[in-house]
Amino acid sequence: MRIAFVGKGGSGKTTTAALVARHLAEQGRPVLAIDADINQHLGQALGACPDTDGPPPRALGADLPWLKDHLRGANPRIPSAEAMIKTTPPGRGSRLLDLDPGGELMRRYAGTAGGVRYLVTGEFDEADIGVSCYHSKTGAVELYLNHLVDGPGEYVVVDMTAGADAFASGLFTRFDLTVLVCEPTRRGVGVHRQYAEHAAGHGVALRVLGNKIDDSEDVAFLHAHVGDALLGWFTRSAWVRAAERGAVAPVATLEPENRAVLDTVVAALDACERDWAAYHRGTIEFHLRNAAAWGNRAVDADLAAQIDPDFVPGPSLQEV
Ligand SMILES: Nc1ncnc2c1ncn2[C@@H]1O[C@H](COP(=O)(O)OP(=O)(O)OP(=O)(O)O)[C@@H](O)[C@H]1O
Numbered sequence: 001m002r003i004a005f006v007g008k009g010g011s012g013k014t015t016t017a018a019l020v021a022r023h024l025a026e027q028g029r030p031v032l033a034i035d036a037d038i039n040q041h042l043g044q045a046l047g048a049c050p051d052t053d054g055p056p057p058r059a060l061g062a063d064l065p066w067l068k069d070h071l072r073g074a075n076p077r078i079p080s081a082e083a084m085i086k087t088t089p090p091g092r093g094s095r096l097l098d099l100d101p102g103g104e105l106m107r108r109y110a111g112t113a114g115g116v117r118y119l120v121t122g123e124f125d126e127a128d129i130g131v132s133c134y135h136s137k138t139g140a141v142e143l144y145l146n147h148l149v150d151g152p153g154e155y156v157v158v159d160m161t162a163g164a165d166a167f168a169s170g171l172f173t174r175f176d177l178t179v180l181v182c183e184p185t186r187r188g189v190g191v192h193r194q195y196a197e198h199a200a201g202h203g204v205a206l207r208v209l210g211n212k213i214d215d216s217e218d219v220a221f222l223h224a225h226v227g228d229a230l231l232g233w234f235t236r237s238a239w240v241r242a243a244e245r246g247a248v249a250p251v252a253t254l255e256p257e258n259r260a261v262l263d264t265v266v267a268a269l270d271a272c273e274r275d276w277a278a279y280h281r282g283t284i285e286f287h288l289r290n291a292a293a294w295g296n297r298a299v300d301a302d303l304a305a306q307i308d309p310d311f312v313p314g315p316s317l318q319e320v
């Protein structure tokens with residue numbers, strides 16, 4: 001099951017994503033964290049230690065031809081990596097992925113930090129600017145998630161870019177639960193309103209997690225503005241401040257009220273159910289949009305032909 005952390009710049013997306021991921025890992029549950037922000041801070045927030053964790057992992061967006069060749073596998077509808085855009089859906093012959101750390105993709109791209117396995121999308125570099133089909137590094141995460149068959153009891157925790165930038169692609173529809181991290185400020189709840197408007201009609205389960213809460217007035221403010229969407233709230237945390245200064249401790253030692261919020265978040269995610277058919281319809285919808293907007297022109301082909309009409313990814317398919 002997949003959870004994304006979104007919200008205003010500086011609201012605490014990376015901090016809360018890292019806490020949830022480390023909490024799950026400390027409980028021995030299978031978890032993969034993904035840094036889908038082009039400003040890469042998740043590894044640090046997870047507590048990456050150069051001595052024990054080694055160098056940062058290879059970026060998922062750094063070698064798109066390899067990633068695309070790997071994912072298209074033997075799919076006859078996708079003749080080359082060049083013909084594959086960030087929204088190209090899997091079909092028969094495509095390589096579907098799982099979270100097994102021994103898998104080829106995981107061995108190539110995953111690093112570990114603070115006991116959590118994680119992937120990073122990569123930062124922008126000069127070569128990305130003005131290149132039509134590779135203009136978004138987060139496209140690599142979209143491709144990855146569109147080919148991932150994850151199930152209940154497996155967790156993918158994604159730290160997203162700030163504000164409405166997440167809507168630059170279909171990535172915002174790829175999650176079972178989207179948590180908007182929100183400080184009790186007008187700008188914080190304004191981002192929630194904007195996000196809810198953009199996400200409407202796309203089947204996004206959007207909840208709000210208050211952050212840096214000082215008192216009951218802060219909570220009342222959030223309640224008044226987001227109502228039942230409020231899932232819970234983190235108080236301003238001395239533990240987080242200490243971690244920020246380099247004193248990384250087990251999440252088991254986080255303030256009890258904040259630890260309880262982590263359980264609330266995980267329970268909300270566990271309560272979600274993936275509808276694979278609806279999920280795949282979303283994949284196709286965004287592919288057709290991208291094909292019409294720029295993909296067909298960029299690749300000089302009708303990319304609608306990449307859609308395999310009889311195919312829906314999911315666990316039953318993997319067992320075949
Ligand atoms: N509950 C908290 N208590 C104390 N400090 C916090 C809390 N949550 C986040 N912070 C601090 O707030 C700052 C911003 O947090 P963070 O980097 O997680 O935000 P972000 O939303 O990921 O930012 P960006 O938009 O830049 O990616 C950091 O210094 C972090 O340590």
Ligand SMILES: [Mg+2]
Pocket residue numbers: 013014015037041159
């Ligand atoms: Mg961040």
